[in-house]
Amino acid sequence: SERKLVDQMRSAALLCPIFYLGHRPAAAGLGAVAATSAAVGDTSLVQSSLLAAGEFNPLGDASAVNPFGTQSTSVKNLMHLAQLGVQGFVAKYDYGNPVLNEQHYGGEARPPVYHPENIPSDFPLFIAYGGLDTLSVVVDVHSLLHHLRGHKLNALFVPNYGHLDFIFSPTAKDVVYNPLVSFFQRHQ
Template identity: 40%
Template sequence: MAFWNWSWDELVSFELPALFDYVYGQTGQKINYVGHSLGTLTALASFSEGKLVNQLKSAALLSPIAYLSHMKTALGNIAAKSFVGEIGRLFGLAEFNPKGAAGGAFLKFLCDNPGVDCSDLVTALTGTNSCNGTNFVFNQGKNCCLNSSTVDLFLMNEPQPTSIMNMVHLSQTVRNGVVAKYNYGRHDYNLMHYGEAMPPIYNLSNIPHDLPMFLSYGGQDTLSDVLDVKHLLDDLKSHDVDKLSVQFIKDYAHADFIMGGNAKDVVYNQVVKFFNGQHL
């Protein structure tokens, strides 16, 4: 039970600093950070509190997750609004393993809801990626994006177990429309952890304005929705103009950024140029 007593707050406070300390200690050089999805949320939260920035050279954030109010994936919305995470904790569950008996039963419950099609789990979670999930096709003459072997390899290793507490925290982010620390559900518990009745908010506008950042987001992404990314960009409106690069890819969905057949040309080459000091 104690092993799973964490949410993404602990990734912000402990995991990222440990990774940065190790890499910085081994190389003695400031770090170029690349994050995708949850890896962008934890980075943004850390930067907003002034953590890691002294060891950081620049950051590339792909499919940035901060606000989740406009998330369109039916599976994710039903999970977030069902309060299942809180119910799981009430029944003493600490680990959520999608491949275990309890996790499988939960996914079946979600997938049985009207409007949720789990025949293609990648699409159900992330939106219609440029090659329409597991179907490998040529999209308007371009070799794009997910092929069946890539998706099969992904599903052999993912999704991995996480904590119920982390699921609850992500659900709170969806439901409450703010980027805040974990809400323990009782004022006295929050007071004990934070000295406040409500969890503190991560103020993303506090991210150092001279921190070089590259943000890339997609027009078909149902997790990192365009409106939510624009909310994030509004928080960054005071960022130094020459330190913030933004890339919008109309046909990209969430998984395209990490598994797309053309991601090297469309995304990663731009990240390398950014890291090499070329403002895009």
């Protein structure tokens, strides 16, 4: 939404976009988990919280390790997630001090807010979201889609997918990735 990358890309995909956070049932819990994780320095708390929040039920060999799954993250990123949960909208990281924010954000005392409507309307977007996602909630994704109305937009709603199903579901290739690859091929 800052128009810094749009000239370097032909299109973009947003899978389970967490942009508006007002209706997320997991918001309070994730904020608490992120704050606790930051305090004790244990990112595995957030990872297990995300797995539970998506109500992911893996199939197959439960003892196998997936090297492409959720990864660790920084304490700063956890704190940013907690801030977003409290604010209900997406803004840059709040350093908690107007002077520090001004140093990082060109004299602004508060972190800049991202505005999706600033994305050029002719820039192709693919947005996929699920009906069982407790992080990227349908009502909030619909708010994002509303702000992007008039844009060159392809939306894919998968009613029986939770947040992590977009990565781990055995049907993700057919349900999500084949349409996504077709979208990118159309916009090369």
